[in-house]
Amino acid sequence: MQTLVPLLASSHLPHLQRLLLKSNAITDEGVAHLCASPPAPSLLHLDLSHNQIGDAGMASLAAALEGGRLAVLDALQVEENAASAAAEKEVNLMWERVNKPYHDKIQEKRARQGQRR
Numbered sequence: 001m002q003t004l005v006p007l008l009a010s011s012h013l014p015h016l017q018r019l020l021l022k023s024n025a026i027t028d029e030g031v032a033h034l035c036a037s038p039p040a041p042s043l044l045h046l047d048l049s050h051n052q053i054g055d056a057g058m059a060s061l062a063a064a065l066e067g068g069r070l071a072v073l074d075a076l077q078v079e080e081n082a083a084s085a086a087a088e089k090e091v092n093l094m095w096e097r098v099n100k101p102y103h104d105k106i107q108e109k110r111a112r113q114g115q116r117r
Helices: 004-009 028-036 055-066 085-116
Strands: 018-020 045-047 075-077
Touching: 004 028, 028 055, 055 085, 075 085
Parallel strands: 018 045, 045 075
Antiparallel strands: none
């Protein structure tokens, strides 16, 4: 993650949509950097499974979701980390709660566009 932090902080990835970091020894600190990074709001798919993320990292993810930093995620994987089952469940519930209205709007828009054709 130490080599990824400067890249995430740079302006080279403003429209990054997929970030697959499965099995990369990501820690709570790495998650905090990721959630605060410039590309975070454009991410559609984030895979943080099989890392070393604890409850503090899951709390960072939940806060980023609730704060709108990860509002357009279509897919989020956080399984098989060091966090408690309760912390992992909280992140998944927050993702569903925060992102469902966004994705419902997208589907409604697509349905209206389909009806116009």
